[in-house]
Amino acid sequence: xxxxxxxxxxxxxxxxxxxxxxxxLAVWGNPANSGICVSCFIENSAGALGLHNNPRMQYLRPELxxxxxxxxxxxxxxxxxxxxxxxAPLLRLISGIFLIIGCAVFIGCPIKxxxxxxxxxxxxxxxxxxxxxGVWIGLxxxxxGVELGPQQSExxxxxxxxxxxxxLLLAFFITRPDFINFSTKGSGAEAAPWLLALGAGxxxxxxxxxxxxxxxxxxRDLFLVGLRSYLPWGLGIFMVxxxxxxxxxxxxxxxxxxxxxxxxDHLWSFLGMMLVGWVSILIxxxxxxxxxxxxxxxxxxxxxxxxxxxxxxxxxxxxxAATAAGVSLYGKAAVLIGLAFMLAISLLLRxxxx
Amino acid sequence: MKIDAFDKLLWILLxxxxxxxxLLLWQGSHRSGASGKSVSDRAMERELTYQARVAxxxxxxxxxxxxxxxxxxxxxxxxxxxxxxxxxxEAHGYILQAEILQQLGLIETALTNYVAGIRLxxxxxxxxxxxxxxxxxxxxxxxxxxxxxxxxxxxxxxRTLAVARKDLNYLKSRLAGGCE
Numbered sequence: 001x002x003x004x005x006x007x008x009x010x011x012x013x014x015x016x017x018x019x020x021x022x023x024x025l026a027v028w029g030n031p032a033n034s035g036i037c038v039s040c041f042i043e044n045s046a047g048a049l050g051l052h053n054n055p056r057m058q059y060l061r062p063e064l065x066x067x068x069x070x071x072x073x074x075x076x077x078x079x080x081x082x083x084x085x086x087x088a089p090l091l092r093l094i095s096g097i098f099l100i101i102g103c104a105v106f107i108g109c110p111i112k113x114x115x116x117x118x119x120x121x122x123x124x125x126x127x128x129x130x131x132x133x134g135v136w137i138g139l140x141x142x143x144x145g146v147e148l149g150p151q152q153s154e155x156x157x158x159x160x161x162x163x164x165x166x167x168l169l170l171a172f173f174i175t176r177p178d179f180i181n182f183s184t185k186g187s188g189a190e191a192a193p194w195l196l197a198l199g200a201g202x203x204x205x206x207x208x209x210x211x212x213x214x215x216x217x218x219x220r221d222l223f224l225v226g227l228r229s230y231l232p233w234g235l236g237i238f239m240v241x242x243x244x245x246x247x248x249x250x251x252x253x254x255x256x257x258x259x260x261x262x263x264x265d266h267l268w269s270f271l272g273m274m275l276v277g278w279v280s281i282l283i284x285x286x287x288x289x290x291x292x293x294x295x296x297x298x299x300x301x302x303x304x305x306x307x308x309x310x311x312x313x314x315x316x317x318x319x320x321a322a323t324a325a326g327v328s329l330y331g332k333a334a335v336l337i338g339l340a341f342m343l344a345i346s347l348l349l350r351x352x353x354x
Numbered sequence: 355m356k357i358d359a360f361d362k363l364l365w366i367l368l369x370x371x372x373x374x375x376x377l378l379l380w381q382g383s384h385r386s387g388a389s390g391k392s393v394s395d396r397a398m399e400r401e402l403t404y405q406a407r408v409a410x411x412x413x414x415x416x417x418x419x420x421x422x423x424x425x426x427x428x429x430x431x432x433x434x435x436x437x438x439x440x441x442x443x444e445a446h447g448y449i450l451q452a453e454i455l456q457q458l459g460l461i462e463t464a465l466t467n468y469v470a471g472i473r474l475x476x477x478x479x480x481x482x483x484x485x486x487x488x489x490x491x492x493x494x495x496x497x498x499x500x501x502x503x504x505x506x507x508x509x510x511x512x513r514t515l516a517v518a519r520k521d522l523n524y525l526k527s528r529l530a531g532g533c534e
Contacts, residue, residue, distance in 0.1 A: 031531055031532050032531035032532045034533045040533040043533075056476060107533060184397070184401075185476070185480050185482070185483060186476055186480065187531070187532065187534045190531070253530075257523045257526060257527075258523055258527050258529075258530055259527060259530060259532075260527065260530035260531045260532025261527070261530075261531070261533040261534070262527055262532065263527070264523060323473075324527035324528050324532075325469075
């Protein structure tokens with residue numbers, strides 16, 4: 001660790017901002033423990049676009065738009081915007097679907113997992129164990145030759161499509177055309193003031209683009225190089241800042257029962273997050289990182305984002321998403337199908353020696 | 355990058371299409387008052403549908419409320435049974451049944467009914483909904499916690515109490531908020 005290295009401080013700043021804003025956005029109006037939750041935001045936004053009809057989960061979350069557009073701005077300023085892709089696109093799209101299914105069964109993305117944990121929600125412990133296991137499995141697979149193959153630089157400028165799509169979503173959010181749905185009740189109606197939410201999203205997207213900070217990436221680096229990598233330090237700062245912000249705002253509630261947006265099906269929390277960790281390693285980042293990469297012109301990540309929207313829609317429409325009552329049969333089946341999918345593509349993709 | 359005549363043609367066509375799109379949207383936004391539905395219309399429509407549902411529910415279950423206010427709780431439960439056969443998926447019936455059972459001191463059965471009602475319609479724990487029973491349910495949860503919590507701790511192998519404990523946790527979790 002080199003304290004004079006600008007990259008180190010950028011990672012620390014990213015962790016600090018993510019932890020603090022993750023709590024503050026909930027204080028400002030987002031659902032409890034969901035100040036930042038990429039999977040919840042995707043499910044809300046899919047509903048807003050009419051991709052599912054749960055009237056309590058429809059809101060075009062400005063944070064989500066901000067993550068990607070903030071990344072675009074940072075990548076353009078840093079001259080890092082570059083169209084590239086072509087690495088197993090269909091597999092990535094389907095992986096994006098399973099990424100959100102795993103999150104929906106746990107009720108939250110890896111960022112929310114840690115926000116829940118630092119808010120005292122002990123049901124998140126099973127999710128943490130699952131996520132760490134998933135990352136470990138993903139690494140073992142990579143060591144044994146399972147990978148999606150190299151990307152190529154694209155002349156077509158396809159990397160501009162996701163930024164343009166998200167600009168269109170921003171225009172939809174501001175002008176609110178008839179076909180965009182906005183919940184008037186339920187968690188979809190709970191939202192921080194939109195300018196604050198968009199500003200937070202832009203800031204976090206830009207910081208994450210600069211620092212390449214990502215929850216699963218941090219765990220991966222911890223396994224691979226320990227604390228010599230900067231990312232685990234960012235993860236630590238993220239958790240400490242969320243803990244402090246939670247304590248200061250009076251949102252700390254240590255316990256296993258009666259936690260907001262949580263259930264007690266620990267095995268399925270574990271398996272859901274295991275799927276998320278495993279998929280994230282294969283495709284190179286958690287849901288948040290995929291948005292940031294899509295903002296850098298990475299069309300493969302863009303396809304994962306499209307898959308995540310499909311995943312958000314089916315999670316709600318098909319009753320896959322868990323609730324406080326627990327995980328439905330469809331949710332359990334979807335996680336197992338996701339794990340079977342990962343095993344099958346590992347068999348098919350594996351590069352064998354000799 | 356060298357721009358040839360064909361590129362120029364494509365740029366011109368792209369500009370024409372974009373200008374046409376802008377004009378179309380501009381014209382559409384001015385006409386929407388006459389022909390299309392604005393966001394406020396949709397919001398109003400949704401609100402009216404919701405208010406109509408609230409009014410229907412209150413009308414349908416009015417006789418039950420009347421019997422309940424007279425203290426005829428058994429008759430109210432019989433009436434609810436009758437309505438449940440006619441409208442089996444209606445959450446309001448479960449909520450009313452839960453309230454009556456709570457009055458009768460049947461905490462565990464009341465709990466089951468509250469859970470069934472809220473799982474069907476989360477409006478009953480929303481702060482802003484006209485159907486909201488959030489305060490009442492919060493008080494009930496505190497009462498049930500005292501009644502069930504100690505008994506469940508003393509009898510960990512009792513299946514019924516374990517189910518009640520699970521239902522109670524569900525209600526607490528829903529009252530705590532978070533994503534659904």
